[in-house]
Amino acid sequence: MSNRQPVSALKGIGEKTGKLFEKVGVITIDDLLSYYPRAYDTYDEPVHIGQLREQAVMSVASALLKPPDLLRTGKIQMVSAVIKDLTGSLQLAWFNMPYMRSNVKSGQTYVFRGRVVKKGGRLIMEQPEVFTKEAYEALEHSMQPVYGQTRGLSNKTIVKAQKQALEIRQLEREYMPAFLRKKYQLAEINYAAEHIHFPSDEKELLFARRRLVFDEFFMFLVGVRRLKEHREGERSSWVLKERREVQAVKEGLPYALTGAQERALKEVFSDMAGGRVMNRLIQGDVGSGKTIIAVLALLQAAYNGCQGALMVPTEVLARQHFESMKELFEANGIDRTPVLVTGSMTAKEKRLAYEKIASHEADIIVGTHALIQEKVIYHRLALVITDEQHRFGVGQRELLSTKGEMPHVLVMSATPIPRTLAIILYGDLDISVIDELPAGRQEIKNCVVDTGYRSKAYAFIQKQVEMGHQAYVICPMVEASEMIEAENVVDYAKALKKALPETVSVEYLHGKMKAREKNRVMEQFASGEIQVLVSTTVIEVGVNVPNATVMMIENAERFGLAQLHQLRGRVGRGKAQSYCIMVSGNGGKDTMERLDIMNRSNDGFYIASEDLKLRGPGDIFGVRQSGELEFKLGDIFTDANILKQVSEEVNRILDEDPGLDKEEYRELKRKVEQYLGDRDEHLNL
């Protein structure tokens, strides 16, 4: 069977399940096989209730004394049961799974396995899995994959599909040259592909993973190098001269650019005027002021009679940039027209926007990746700015580039990576670093507290609001599903409303809301109408409301430090003193050590390097760094050594044999072409 067949070719996967797989990006058998576990469960012996630890995933064996109850609060249904042993009692809670009531029978002994949390002084196990004793024993001491799930698609279904896919898959011909496999002790490809899903122990898992990470970096870096070669020295039809009008805008800003911003801007302008195609990355920590560089570059293009496009990863961000640009332009009498293109606009709105773009009535175009749809026809597109390279992938950037006559490309990144790694990962780009924060910023004051501190935190938020400021509260994460997470945010906001005086306006934001709703809430928060915003991490990137001074993060221990840093970066963006309150439900030593890094420093580079020291190379079980440089398996920090090795090898091989024409590279060439071809095809959607 070809691995390119749809997953619905597997037994037991009908149209409905196929659709659910599609939601997580799995269409073919190949996609399924590279849908890697995000964690592995180990099944330890069940413990007594008294031995349960808060926030840990653990198992207890017990019989139910009476059938479970079905409780309802608002839209949430909860099936609840209580189990007891000599050491204590435990509540079992299943949210929105009413069928669990008939799945567990009173009188029978089961093993329940799930995360234990404490609410109102009681221990609760959330969404426990239920096993018969025999079934559990069969799993004990093994490693079981845990996949990213979506509502309706359970881990069990994915595991079953994976097993089937592995059985029927077409084996891959080994493509990594033997000398590389030997030198780096790489597992054979089919072995790796199987054992990443079903390792029998950690050693096997690491062996399989290492091979796949090696490949992942390898293909990526070949892609980067191809891009570089493709573009290097490319003459540009867009020689964009420095314009007086742009200088005037810069001088009219309510602040002076920092030295680092000036440097970056000079490099950008000199690239744009230089007669060659610009391929530049601007790297700068959160809040360092990258946006204004982008805006000035767009104006430079516009005042040279060309178009410039700014592409960002979310609607909220696109709108924010669009609105703030409009404001800036109006305030300064700038006669340039920005236009917005996002997925949630109505067909009519879109058509109008497309017309303005095609007729060149608009010269600055802001949007999400709706910008690269075929229907958008540009006129003299001379500059493309994407603000997070890896949300889009190298290929999409290329695609947008092809919409003009090789426009200049500027990439923005807030990922604090060391220069050595940046040079490898952004090998196709020149790099400008903004390593200085605007003057007058005060250091954010941090604290790490436990949940008992909440009421004090609310009182603090109230005080800040009374002083005219605003606050974010990032809601506890819920692993079970995005749906529950959304409901959780709604409930949290309700409770917070009660805790705060009526005069404080509290609203919520989560990923499941309609784009229009999200936009409305964000606009109201930006204008100060909403004072406290309860949100999931949708708020993470790029949002700029300088009047917000408090960032309160619930369950801070569940986030990677890079993500915490991004979240915290939403405050401290204005002149006022800002605060970050990290609430941790679990005071374990590791957690405290990690959060202490955040407590000590506001510097993204420092945080990344300290985090790495704590986790150590090859630590794949720690909380994953979550940033823009996301690979499926590889982690640029903990796998930095592999990344460096791969970079050396890719360069050496391609220096010697750019076309991979040697016999020993025959299979490698096939794989590389397939990878690059797939990527472009995928991005052409």
Ligand SMILES: Nc1ncnc2c1ncn2[C@@H]1O[C@H](COP(=O)(O)OP(=O)(O)OP(=O)(O)O)[C@@H](O)[C@H]1O
């Ligand atoms: N030189 C400066 N002096 C004072 N304020 C500045 C300066 N440059 C930018 N700002 C302001 O700082 C805030 C943050 O800037 P910006 O939104 O560009 O950050 P960023 O680098 O894009 O950060 P992030 O990666 O977090 O999105 C904005 O309100 C902006 O107006």
